[in-house]
Amino acid sequence: MSDLMFSRQPLVDASLTLHGYVLDFNNLSGASTQVVFDVLSSIDFDKLGDAPTFVKIRASQIDEELLTILDSNYVRLLLEGNFPEAVVIECVERHFALGLCRPNSTTLHLLKYCDYAVLSPEHYQSDRLKQIINKLHGKKLTIIADHIKEQSQLQNFGDCGFDLFSGDLIVSKVEKASSGASGYNRLVLVKLLTELQNPDCSVDKLEQIFAQDSRLSYKLIDLINSPAYSRTRDISSVKDAIVFLGLKDVKKWISLLVLSNIDDKPYELMVQTMLRAKLCELVATELGRTNIESYFTVGLFSTLDNLMDQPMESLLEQLPVDESLSMALLCGAGELGEVLQAVINYQASNWQALDGLDISSVQLRMLYLKALYWVSESIASLGMQK
CATH class of the missing domain: 3.20.20.450 (EAL domain)
Known part of the structure; x- marks a missing residue:
């Protein structure tokens, strides 16, 4: 090959x-x-x-x-x-x-x-x-x-x-907060993401989060009832959907659902965000890393400054993320940062910057393609529109 x-x-x-x-x-x-x-x-x-x-x-x-x-x-x-x-x-x-x-x-x-x-x-x-x-x-x-x-x-x-x-022009660093209006309340989004980062977040707490926005509830139930999931019966309640997916997976999907509800951002920004999150997860798995969900999260959160129109430093002050995630997002430090920076370089076609990654070019290409397929399937499941 x-x-x-x-x-x-x-x-x-x-x-x-x-x-x-x-x-x-x-x-x-x-x-x-x-x-x-x-x-x-x-x-x-x-x-x-x-x-x-x-x-x-x-x-x-x-x-x-x-x-x-x-x-x-x-x-x-x-x-x-x-x-x-x-x-x-x-x-x-x-x-x-x-x-x-x-x-x-x-x-x-x-x-x-x-x-x-x-x-x-x-x-x-x-x-x-x-x-x-x-x-x-x-x-x-x-x-x-x-x-x-x-x-x-x-x-x-x-x-x-x-x-x-x-070109690689969709994601760019935000230096200062924007005062522009949004189709969705940024404070509500930050609050939801904050709750999701709480390690003690329970099924009941997640159900309360969905109760704050009927659109999220509808999208979650619609997602679970899509062909992407095999079920013996239709899911009709948020609680059943959460139990069906499991806490780890449902937190991932809620984060995607929350961010996909930002109405005033380019469609492609969410696509690139999802691709980055999934590729971080796949690369970490290939490298034999533990706590794989953290790699998905670091990829997902790496464009929050673009999605929220606030500098990353300001956003992290509002989110209860641990230090390893924070340092990865701010300066690419640690194991999380290593994978995040590699994925960012791949997306930007900075090929020489990938030389230090302990994955072959063939395998990296296959992981990227797998992530692309996942994004396409997820967009259909989430009902995202261009």
Whole structure:
């Protein structure tokens, strides 16, 4: 098996509305046709939700077998480098939507087959970038800005004419509290999360928590009655749902339900939060760590500053978390922090920062894919809407 890894970067517009995902590989240029085939054939794209996946590919890595196993309903192809025109035509005949990465004088003739053009803004001067984008828009193409790291860049690049933005830009550090209004009371959320962190939290106490919000009660019961769980009978009460799941699992699900009720945040922020939490849990399990639920929690809480519009330091003063969790969230310290930082680096495609992790590249890629499937299933179970 190959050590080729990938992360799935959200593709959004200037308002952070999701339009799909771009697979970002650690070493695509050095991967053979067989390696790329093995990795892509291991992905069930139909299990990753409705949003299309944009896959970067080189001419030497594409063949009839690969085009046969990929489903054009779920996959878009982003062409890297020059391609024989016959190969591009075959992709079109198989109904793949195409994009061309970094068009140049040797590849411009392929644009007539494409719906997208992909540019890396840092490679161009601003005036030159605007000229190129204007010409590409004249060809009725959607222009994607690649490898965007900060939401603050969206305004400038949007002014240059970019339509969509791909990169690790959804989660960013919050330096000061926001005074903006919310569709859900932040104080109620913090109170609920505080109760969940109490080690003495009982079934009765959890039932009281749900009594504070009928939406949470409905979502929990709906979740338990979904196809994701095998039951001998339907669950009709919050208490029965809590007993069915068990205290540890129900605390995890309540945290997800609580955070998914924040109405004024991008859908993708919750998706990335869930992915981080699950991957932390899976990596910790693979490493043989104990107290696995703490790893899920540290991943889940690592974006609280974004979700709550408050600095992490301020939030942790309100939550009764233990010191190991607090230090992991604030400075990446300890065993919890080690796993959290590794997962953050994986999500951000910071591949070299993963060298010290005692997990093979193949296994890490498989854990990431498992986490992606879990997120997709959980979103359906939670009834989250884009």
